[in-house]
Amino acid sequence: MKDFAGRTAVITGGGSGFGREFARIAASLDMNIVLADVQQDALDAVVAELQAAGARVLALKVDVSKGDQVEALAAATDATFGATHLLFNNAGVGSGGLIWETSVRDWEWVLGVNVWGVIHGLRAFVPRMLAAADSDAAYRGHIVNTASMAGLLNAPNMGVYNVSKHAVVSMTETLYQDLTLVEAPIGSSVLCPYFVPTGIGDSHRNAPGDITAEAATPSTKAQQLMSAKAVGSGKVTAADVGTLVFEAIRDDRFYVFSHPHALGNVETRMKDIVGMHNPSDPFAARPDVRSRLRASIADFAAQVAGSASV
Ligand SMILES: NC(=O)c1ccc[n+]([C@@H]2O[C@H](COP(=O)([O-])OP(=O)(O)OC[C@H]3O[C@@H](n4cnc5c(N)ncnc54)[C@H](O)[C@@H]3O)[C@@H](O)[C@H]2O)c1
DSSP, X not given: OOOOTTOEEEEETTTSHHHHHHHXXXXXXXXXXXXXXXXXXXXXXXXXXXXXXXXXXXXXXXXXXXXXHHHHHHHHHHHHHOSOOEXXXXXXXXXXXXXXXXXXXXXXXXXXXXXXXXXXXXXXXXXXXXXXXXXXTTOOEEEEEEOXXXXXXOOTTBHHHHHHHHHHHHHHHHHHHHHHHTTXXXXXXXXXXXXXXXXXXXXXXXXXXXXXXXXXXXXXHHHHHHHHHHHHTOSSOHHHHHHHHHHHHHHTOSEEESOGGGHHHXXXXXXXXXTTOOOOOTTTTOHHHHHHHHHHHHHHHHHHHHHHHO
């Protein structure tokens, strides 16, 4: 997709982080912008910023894990701007902990947003984009799904997130094959960021009310602490990632990496698979990460034991 002015971009998770940067770039390219987010105040702030800059914006409070809400988003987009050209299935949340300690509610929440959110986005929008292409030979579209390096690696204590992002990589690679199969003029890309400072480390701000901090286990708490630190200390910015993604859309490139130097870990994983070796440590270059994680889980466990004995 090379022409953006006057076309329409739909962005889920548009109230913060990468989604907000996609919206800023889309506005600078004179696109119509549709923002969806579950957090109303974040959405309002981005709408105010974009409208002050003269952008045409439709914003809807949407929980992407709910199919009827995503369908309503697609219908509202049609009614307001007509065809969708650029779709960002980007909303996502982070959580972790030892895989056997992750609660059923945590699995449901993370898979609901990160996996079902993308499924609903594809089911609601792709048929409409194909119909737009059928009725206009000049139509060009592109779909960007936000996965993660966690969709290509399996670091310890991050099971629920790893599983969700592997699913997004799989869905997007399949989407690419399916769009090619039907010869659609619609490109696709999968964004796999490493640690980039955004609101992801504070994802629980949008967790359903029955997922409480009190229910967290030592491993869950340790993961939240580690992730918040890793994300907060990232040097590549969300704006940098936004620029990379729009370059990929223009150049019709599928894989988008914020930290290509981290791909050595992916190569090692692939070599383990084809060589039938047991899985290597994905943080092999940083053995301190594993030992700090182990110590942090032990610290939180000691705190729990201490408070139980008081
Ligand atoms: N920042 C990183 O280091 C990093 C790394 C890898 C992948 N990612 C992925 O990037 C994507 C964007 O996250 P971000 O880093 O910009 O974090 P962020 O928290 O700044 O933005 C995520 C947005 O999604 C929204 N959201 C959460 N649940 C939602 C729901 N149910 N329905 C609709 N919107 C919802 C949030 O309100 C927020 O505005 C996510 O898919 C995340 O998993 C981030």
